[in-house]
Amino acid sequence: MNDTLPSPTPRDDLAVDATGLVKTFGRPGSSVFRAVDGVDLQVVRGEVFGVLGPNGAGKTTMLSMLATLLPIDGGRASIFGVDVVDQPHRVRQLLGVTGQYASVDENLTATENLVLFARLLGHRWPAARTIAADLLERFGLTEAATRQIKNFSGGMRRRLDLAASLISRPPLIFLDEPTTGLDPRTRGQMWDTIRELVAQGSTILLTTQYLDEADQLADRIAVIDAGRKVAEGTPEELKAGVGSSTLHLRLTDRTQTAAAAAVVERALGEAPVLTPEAGGLNVPLANADGAGDVLIALRQAELSITTATVRQPTLDEVFLALTGHHSEPTENDHQNDHETEEVA
Amino acid sequence: MTAVTESPQAPPAVRAAVVPEDLASRPSLRETVDQTLAMAWRATKKMRRNPEQFFDVTIQPLLFTAMFAYIFGGAISGSVKDYLPLIIPGILAQTALTTCMAMGTQLREDMDKGVFDRFRSLPIARIAPLAGPALADVIRYTIAATLTILVGIAMGYRPGGGVLGTLGGWLLTIVAAWSLAWIFTWLGTVARSAQAVQGISMMIMFPLTFLSNAFVPAESLPGWLEAFVKVNPVSHVVTACRDLINEGQVTAEVGWALLGCAAVVAIFAPLAVRSYSRKL
Structure with missing residues (x-):
């Protein structure tokens, strides 16, 4: 899986390289909550990296910092060698983010959502419409194309959300708890979709609360607890x-x-x-x-x-x-x- | 692993080969304009699905113009007809303020939705999610300004400035509304809830409109109040509108009004973008 990009030097093969990431909430002096407390994360290009942890462990916070959505309070991070703090605009061009709660527009239809994101990413109207139609077909949403998202089921929202993250064909995709709250069947479909992305060579950083999900999808797993990394390894190593x-x-x-x-x-x-x-x-x-x-x-x-x-x-x-x-x-x-x- | 299904798009791996140094470090002006237009398109789609957004801009001009003219007309100018040249430009300015006030509340509500997380994660200009709705809102200002003038004409108002002068006042109202909207946009990005935005907006709106020369001549006020009324930017917009619509003249007041609008945008647009970029 890692053979897509041969690496001349060890550091060049990293899609995500974070050291000592810290995020604190609350004012200094009073009760400062360290949501992420010195996490190192190295994700190799082409692999699926799972971040496993319970609710409130700091998974989403960590992803938000890497995706330029939250300021980094300590440590440093780079995406494909681009510094997250210094070059946020460049980092955003390398990333597709699929949030824990579907980040699509409730008031727009499925097509309108995808057309909007395609337009924002610089595609002309006709191209944007073609991209939207293609993605809807690929994710089995063609029949719901003209429905407003507020009438979508949870699984459909997630699929549309993932579709929206793929418009720019980003080399790195963040999936924040992609199957939390989905029924087993929809969950299986989501896993298949993710495996397809992997087969095409995308690097994926995935967070999950489920061991079996990390086990099914990830090449390597980091276990996060209370903002700290407590273990890292292949699923086999962890389960051993x-x-x-x-x-x-x-x-x-x-x-x-x-x-x-x-x-x-x-x-x-x-x-x-x-x-x-x-x-x-x-x-x-x-x-x-x-x-x-x-x-x-x-x-x-x-x-x-x-x-x-x-x-x-x-x-x-x-x-x-x-x-x-x-x-x-x-x-x-x-x-x-x-x-x-x-x-x- | 499962079988690879053929996708209509090229494999993402193609992009993985991209050298990060080739990527733009900031959006170009042209991209910013395109992104703003895309955001404005989104806002018009939303307007179409929530037609109640047009209630205030249609009912308010009808109600306020008739109400103020008939209540104050006799007392201030002797007759309703004589009061119209004074009140219509005043109502125009007031309408501009009240309709653009909705900007902040709506933006705040919008920002709480998940889709703004995606906007933030996209490589787009930070101003686009704010400037887009502001641009689409021009539709609302246009409706409000047009209706106010039409109601005035229906009540017997005959603008002395002719068609050109009236169009000038109409345009100035829309420009002023768009400019002042940036104050409320900024409020929307700093306040914690839509209710807070609503409350603060009211506190700004009432003194600005009523402590101006919109409804009464400034000379009729006590000295200290007159001093405030004269520096109130709304007064300048009102006076400029009167000069344009009633006299058909582009006076220094028009210049001051436009300068004031430009100053508001120059101060509040960057503030709004800054606090938007910082917000979670």
């Missing part, structure tokens, strides 16, 4: 820390939790994570087949269970593994305390 799936067990007798944990550790060579509710165990598995071994071991140890579920690790579990706390702050802080020790 939590296993590719998780076996969740609940014991009939909660007093046997420790005994069960010992049995599991013997069976897999790795300690399970105790869940907040008593009598529960989360067992990270390298692959789902390992679940059988665990169940057999428990049976042989005559430990009875009420439920056993195998599923993909959630973002929360990746978080727990990486940061030692849950992705969403919980009311019961003591939970975090006792879980911190479980994670190496």
